[in-house]
Amino acid sequence: MELSDANLQTLTEYLKKTLDPDPSIRRPAEKFLESVEGSQNYPLLLLTLLEKSQDNVIKVCASVTFKNYIKRNWRIIEDEPNKICETDRIAIKGNIIHLMLSSPEQIQKQLSDAISIIGREDFPQKWPDLLTEMVNRFQSGDFHVINGVLRTAHSLFKRYRHEFKSNELWTEIKLVLDAFAQPLTNLFKATIELCSTHANDASALKVLFSSLIQIAKLFYSLNFQDLPEFFEDHMETWMTNFHSLLTLDNKLLQTDDEEEAGLLELLKSQICDNAALYAQKYDEEFQPYLPRFVTAIWNLLVTTGQEVKYDLLVSNAIQFLASVCERPHYKHLFEDQNTLTSICEKVIVPNMEFRAADEEAFEDNSEEYIRRDLEGSDIDTRRRAACDLVRGLCKFFEGPVTGIFSGYVNSMLQEYAKNPSVNWKHKDAAIYLVTSLASKAQTQKHGITQANEFVNLTEFFVNHIQPDLKSANVNEFPVLKADGIKYIMIFRNQVPKEQLLVSIPLLINHLQAESIVVHTYAAHALERLFTMRGTNNATLITAAEMAPFVEVLLTNLFKALTFPGSSENEYIMKAVMRSFSLLQEAIIPYIPSLIAQLTQKLLAVSKNPSKPHFNHYMFESICLSIRITCKANPAAVGSFEEALFMVFTEILQNDVQEFIPYVFQVMSLLLEMHKNDIPSSYMALFPHLLQPVLWERTGNIPPLVRLLQAYLEKGASTIASAAADKIPGLLGVFQKLIASKANDHQGFYLLNSIIEHMPPESVDQYRKQIFILLFQRLQNSKTTKFIKSFLVFINLYCVKYGALALQEIFDSIQPKMFGMVLEKIIIPEIQKVSGQVEKKICAVGITKILTECPPMMDTEYTKLWTPLLQALIGLFELPEDDTIPDEEHFIDIEDTPGYQTAFSQLAFAGKKEHDPVGQMVNNPKIHLAQSLHKLSTACPGRVPSMLSTSLNAEALQYLQGYLQAASVTLL
């Protein structure tokens, strides 16, 4: 593409079309642009347009297109073609700074982004002039330009805040410091001077303060990795000015907006961060300045209002104080009683108040409120910062601080008592204060007997929390109810059990509260109480203690799910699950109604599954219903199938992807409940389970394998007789799974079930092919995981079909193959097998090879006999070899078994661990001894001679131990 007017014209046309709302016009234009973006000059054409086009819309559009082009193409990826030709690259770098700085703000932003993308790749080596070019603009005096430079610099340098120290990174930073630190410092000083000369010019001030914010951010980035020599030498300049900016106020900069932080707040907030950075990392050097900052920041806090726009500033400022006050050598700054009182009174208490904004969230945005309040995503809130400050102060001043706050708590409670309906917020603050004070004691409690002696948690609970929860009207003062319930939740480990038992009916009652926060908290509190452990690791609250409340609990839980806004409330559903699990057979009388409600819910949410946690707990609850009921009455499985299969069919037919893995798990659970037969309804489904499309979704694979295993366990003979034509399909699934590094272990699960359960003759014709497939995979990519599964499989095969059969099948593939497998795989790798059952299978299998395989005694394989025995003893006695070769280290975590991403495993659908050699062999060591004994009687003298020639002494000693334990000797 030439840089011609014609091309500019064409490009303009296409750009215009990309803005067209009609996709039939827009899409082809986008496609066209994509098709030409590889041409030389294309980016330069865009730059020309964004600079010179008459049409402002086209300018902006060109700048966005340019940025996206850079984003997609600038990076040179190894082994891939360079997507932008070198001359274009040079031209872009030569022009872009100037262009960015001379463009209007909208375009400037896009170009600035593009610069930082380019900078990330090319700076500093391939863009050596960038810094000088930027620094030179500082002298322009044009703050539009200067701010553009600062923004660009920020986007280039901000990565210094999170990247790890390395020679490369520090070399770059050093280069930046050399070129940038002094000019930045000069600019900082000059800008501050200009602020005072323009103190009465609002629009000038705004520009200047934007610069100061950027400068303060750059300071943070440049000082993050270590304290640079330059900044240590110029600490006086920076810190003195930062300090005076903290104390500065100018009416012209105050904003009317209550929500959005203004320039002044943003600047001060960044300065607090900068001071905190120095206080944390460069304490030794920063010490002389620190007291000033403490005073300034605390004055700032005292004078800053309650509006939301100050939140970030206030929380940063408090966090600064919190981090300083717990350092031993700054203790003296806080120790004075007046100071402490004033911090408590003027900083902490006001910031713990329940504000209008909180109230709004409580009512209208309860989900967000709960997330903040309950799940601790309140890291940046004022309350949270105030709490941290309390904890920090308590490190040295626990007594005085608690004393001061006790007074506050009492007076706030008195205020409340005077007129609850007006003053309920005082009580809210009081509860919050007690919580924040005592939760420090809570962490201290571990291992020591003393809780915070200044706060009597139980007394407060009985006197101030329970009365609120006991009031007849569950809808009165919802915030206080939520506070009370949260108190129970937080201090469940501190409050004595009898008080918890008193609270349970109160919590159950509050499941009926209209406020979403209140009934959610009630459900959550119950769920937490039900998971507490008492002595002997049993649940603290027993099913017997819950007996009087079973009906009302279940009723209220399900009723709570009918409140608007709570129909898919995960806390309630989790409480359902937990209640089932705690109550066990006590729920049986209610099962018909419960399962009806659950299936209805399931049907309803399967239309549009949106709450994964809710859904998960729902399926867990279904599984629990099945387990509990069928444990008492196995025949009941039929009624569950009746209730559930309709919905399941619909889910499968409508292909509700989120639910299919769950459905398979529930079906597995149901099928496993059957006694040794497989109902025809399941058999009818069998062919469908082998459809390739189902196996394409990774999330389906584990539960489907599990389900097929259940089919094989319960219905192998039915399959062999009635569905023999499906066996190739089954093996096809195995073949597909085995080919994948991620799923090969699942393939082995399936194969093992086939070997274990299918009648031998039904798979006879496929056996050799199976082994060939395994060898192919072994040759193509041999991973540790594959080897481990392979070892388990061949040993299981040996257990099932005999050692001779194993040897024969290997040697039928290729002569002497068996010896190779022994020598190259079994002996060196057996130590890697993990899992108790897996190890046992291998032990029994190897024992069979050693003692029931004649070729081991009288062919060239004989030389492997002792090494194999030694490996087996190693398997018994040595720690597992869990080393993984380096090249496998970075296999995605998704590739390892046990890691569930798309697949959500249901705990209560859990499969019992299956031990295929369980009945045959109890103790594999004894079994080895006995088998060796048997072998030695068959050929006297051989075994001891093989042992004495090459078994190492330690192994021999272990072996003698086994023989002794089995009371046998070798002949």
Next chain:
Amino acid sequence: PLKQITIDIDAMRRQRMEVNVELRKAKKDEQILKRRNISFSSMGECLSPEQEKKNAVSTLSLEEIVQAVNGNNPELHLKATQTARRMLSRQRNPPLNQIIEAGIIPKLVEFLSHNDNVTLQFEAAWALTNIASGTSDQTRAVVEAGAVPAFVALLSSPHMHISEQSVWALGNIAGDGPMYRDSLIHNNVIPPLLALVSTSSLVFQVGFLRNITWTLSNLCRNKNPYPPLEAVRQILPVLIRLLKHEDKDILSDTCWAVSYLTDGSNDRIHVVVETGILPRLVELMASPELSVVTPALRAIGNVVTGTDEQTQMAIDAGVLTVLPQLLQHPKPTIQKEAAWTLSNIAAGPCHQIQQLITCGLLLPLVELLDKGEFKAQKEAVWAVANFTTGGTVQQVVELVQYGVLKPLLNLLSARDGKTILVILDTISNLFLAAEKLEETEKLCFLVEELGGLEKIEALQTHDNTMVYRAALGLIERYFASEVCGLESSITCDTGNLALSCAPL
């Protein structure tokens, strides 16, 4: 078993220099590379009062100096050299470059060989010493004028103040870097220097011996390349003798020398430790003098970056009995170095870790982690990380019982990605131990109660990919059940609760 999600940070002995680029100011607690002879030190007193008076009035301009040194008048030679020396000894802005540009250095070097004029020799040596104390370019001007052999020859001068000034000049040249250091060694500087030590200890004043020690230390200094092993072997016995001295400056510089010699690969360390020097070094770590403690600690710290056997030698020399007090030293830098040393011992086999426990290091370590300055905390984090990587389950339990969790989790809010990553890895190690004890749930509980869980959760949004992946890994592996409700009533764990917090 599940693969580690974080990149494994193996317990690794970490050498001092991980990064060669420094952003920081060169620190005051490092030894000085070059020194100028500013005021009258010991040798100034050798000048008689009359001479001083006479010299005091003599003022020559630079041009006059140039003329004088190039002339034939020995008296003017002295006068000019003396004037130049005075200019170079000024407190402020000595005109090093002007003197160099005036081109008189070759003359000054020539004067060094005027054995017949001791005063001139001395003044020239002093002037050259001060020029050599400057930048590399300035030092080079001296060396390229052929000063090295001349100074080496003067080491054996019968006049003490001349040999002392030569020692000083050579020290400055050696301090310039490995190249000049090695060229001094090739010029056979070591034998006469060592001879001076042998004869001097009793005879000379302590000031002279200090100068010799300092020069020796510069001969041991610098890497890339290291000083030749042969030279090291020659110097070491003398260093051992010097370590017996009482003077703190001599001790300090000797310790610095040893610290340079141990700052390297294991075979370098070997050469030092086989001399049996360690017990004395450990003793000096407990010196009341900061200037001695710093290099002694540094030297021992370097030794324990070596092999397990070398580390064991340091342990046998008693390093673990001194470290507790150094971890609580009032100077943060000492705390930091002590923690670094400890971290490398903790990277050893578990019997060494056991000795660390026995010697009572856990308490001060946890204290430091809790209350130390950040740079010391960072090293303490490494110590804990290495401990949990190499320690047995029982040892890890003990560490936890000392209350390591709380300060460790607190540091998750540090402004340092690497430290956070190391902590996350440590937590993962703790969980591995807990799994073996079947106390995973208990540890989850502790981590949550101590506010760790919410910090780890917050780290899932960290900008550094490795950090957020590590945080995510921990959450998914150990806390996901808490979120999804998979903590089972199916699996039943028993066993006594070994993991619990110590009273703090």
